[in-house]
Amino acid sequence: MPNEIWVLAEHQDGKIKKIVFELLSAAIDFSKKTVQEVAALLLGSGLEEAVKSLTPFADKIYLMEDPVFIPYTSDTYLTGIAPLIKEHQPSILLGGATSTGKDLFPRLAMHLQTGYVPDCTGLSFGENGKLVAKRPLFGGKVFAEIVFSEARPQMATVRNNTFLVNDKPDRTAKVISVSAQIAPSIIKKKVTGFEKAAGAKLDITEADIVVAAGRGIKAPENFKIIEDLAETIHASVGTTRATVDEGWRDLKDQIGKSGKNISAKLYMAFGISGAIHHVLGISTCKTVVAVDTDPNALIFNYADYGIVGDLFQIVPALTEELKRVLASE
Numbered sequence: 167m168p169n170e171i172w173v174l175a176e177h178q179d180g181k182i183k184k185i186v187f188e189l190l191s192a193a194i195d196f197s198k199k200t201v202q203e204v205a206a207l208l209l210g211s212g213l214e215e216a217v218k219s220l221t222p223f224a225d226k227i228y229l230m231e232d233p234v235f236i237p238y239t240s241d242t243y244l245t246g247i248a249p250l251i252k253e254h255q256p257s258i259l260l261g262g263a264t265s266t267g268k269d270l271f272p273r274l275a276m277h278l279q280t281g282y283v284p285d286c287t288g289l290s291f292g293e294n295g296k297l298v299a300k301r302p303l304f305g306g307k308v309f310a311e312i313v314f315s316e317a318r319p320q321m322a323t324v325r326n327n328t329f330l331v332n333d334k335p336d337r338t339a340k341v342i343s344v345s346a347q348i349a350p351s352i353i354k355k356k357v358t359g360f361e362k363a364a365g366a367k368l369d370i371t372e373a374d375i376v377v378a379a380g381r382g383i384k385a386p387e388n389f390k391i392i393e394d395l396a397e398t399i400h401a402s403v404g405t406t407r408a409t410v411d412e413g414w415r416d417l418k419d420q421i422g423k424s425g426k427n428i429s430a431k432l433y434m435a436f437g438i439s440g441a442i443h444h445v446l447g448i449s450t451c452k453t454v455v456a457v458d459t460d461p462n463a464l465i466f467n468y469a470d471y472g473i474v475g476d477l478f479q480i481v482p483a484l485t486e487e488l489k490r491v492l493a494s495e
């Protein structure tokens with residue numbers, strides 16, 4: 167009987183991604199209800215720090231240490247992971263809905279002839295301990311709850327910032343080294359290098375501080391004052407669907423039900439009314455500051471600090487004051 171929940175421990179240069187700790191935290195909660203062990207699946211080389219950071223979050227770490235896994239390619243990961251899954255038959259395999267997760271998981275599911283739910287915004291357990299994967303459909307108009315009838319493992323990729331990271335994880339993982347059998351002939355792709363997009367800032371899902379403006383900003387060029395504020399406090403810039411639909415901002419910066427979930431320590435919303443579709447994406451932010459001219463704007467129901475006022479006066483004044491304070495530190 168399969169009795170392990172596995173999480174793919176995706177990393178960048180040996181630094182484990184936050185979504186991995188979120189998934190392991192959720193897996194620990196599930197494991198208590200369903201008496202399963204939690205395992206991290208780690209591939210790459212030079213992974214001492216990665217192993218150390220994963221140890222309190224899992225009962226086991228399946229470690230495939232081999233430079234062939236650097237950088238990621240679906241050929242090597244698929245060939246490394248698939249036999250291990252067949253051997254151990256975990257009941258669940260989870261990963262982040264990242265570019266790696268979105269590339270690898272469908273291939274793996276196809277190879278294993280099992281079910282896969284992409285881009286989930288929630289996971290729970292239903293009848294007989296079966297995984298229930300929740301995901302938006304039709305641009306977020308409806309949410310589907312999907313149950314895996316027979317096929318195992320139950321596979322899902324989950325959006326960033328869906329779960330809180332357990333700040334007191336209490337496991338002590340046993341490391342199980344697995345040798346990778348990767349014949350050079352299976353590697354059909356070669357990564358020749360990485361290029362950072364010009365002016366790229368930290369993605370809103372990873373940023374500690376996010377400043378965002380909605381339709382209240384009135385025109386795309388007015389985002390300049392939001393960008394100046396962001397620059398001053400090393401924040402990333404988010405937005406609402408209203409401005410994305412207007413073509414003022416890119417979809418990758420949209421926060422909310424049909425955009426991204428963020429989990430910033432500080433979220434500042436300017437000229438954002440606080441529609442439910444938007445605030446669903448900020449539910450794990452620690453401190454929310456809102457500025458809106460309408461005292462009845464719904465955003466104030468979710469804000470820790472609110473200012474009723476004109477963003478065109480408040481944002482430049484705030485930026486100047488923050489520059490002054492930061493310069494004097």
Ligand SMILES: Cc1cc2nc3c(=O)[nH]c(=O)nc-3n(C[C@H](O)[C@H](O)[C@H](O)COP(=O)(O)OP(=O)(O)OC[C@H]3O[C@@H](n4cnc5c(N)ncnc54)[C@H](O)[C@@H]3O)c2cc1C
Binds near residue numbers: 409438444
């Ligand atoms: C299926 C579905 C999915 C959706 N998904 C998303 C999603 O993922 N993310 C999302 O954001 N929305 C989403 N929406 C849209 C959502 O319902 C709202 O329409 C949208 O969030 C509103 O954006 P907004 O707050 O920028 O604009 P508005 O609701 O128009 O609010 C603008 C605010 O600016 C204030 N304002 C105006 N001038 C000023 C000023 N000078 N200074 C300060 N404040 C000012 C106004 O008082 C108002 O409160 C979705 C809708 C549907 C139907």
